[in-house]
Amino acid sequence: MIKREAGIFLVVGGLTVLIDFCIYRLLLWTGMVDVATAKTIGFLAGTVFAYVANRIWTFGHTRSGGNIVRFVLLYASTLGVNVFINSALLHLAGRSQTGIAAAFVLATGCSAVLNFLGMKFFVFKPSAQAIPK
Known part of the structure; x- marks a missing residue:
């Protein structure tokens, strides 16, 4: 059980970093916001994804x-x-x-x-x- 959870956790972590990075780069590329704001938005988007994905997929909590x-x-x-x-x-x-x-x-x-x-x-x-x- 813990090996399965650890494996999924690593996948979710990788996707979390990818979401953070892509949103950060997209916001910088469009020039919509400054660097600090882009990084904050990217980090927060990744964190929300990490919470939901780990809750449902890694640890199987539905509520x-x-x-x-x-x-x-x-x-x-x-x-x-x-x-x-x-x-x-x-x-x-x-x-x-x-x-x-x-x-x-x-x-x-x-x-x-x-x-x-x-x-x-x-x-x-x-x-x-x-x-x-």
Whole structure:
């Protein structure tokens, strides 16, 4: 079960990043908004997709209930972890191209693992009725 969920989670994560990037680039290409606004809109669109896709596809929840609040708390927390790890690694490794890439990959990897665990056991945890006795 967890291998299937992890696989789907990775697909959803890839699609989330793709949605973020495409909307960001489209908004910049059209010149409709400035860079910060384009990035914000792209990120938010990806986040909405991630919530819905993970809720329905990855973890099989058909009703949202209070999950949205837990989702926002989780993503805010893991964003903080991501930024902290990225900053700490840049401080240790320096700002060379290799250092920047390594810090980004490690920070993203850590936050992805925390997001998966948080979604599985906190955001979309099985209800008491769904757990077999």
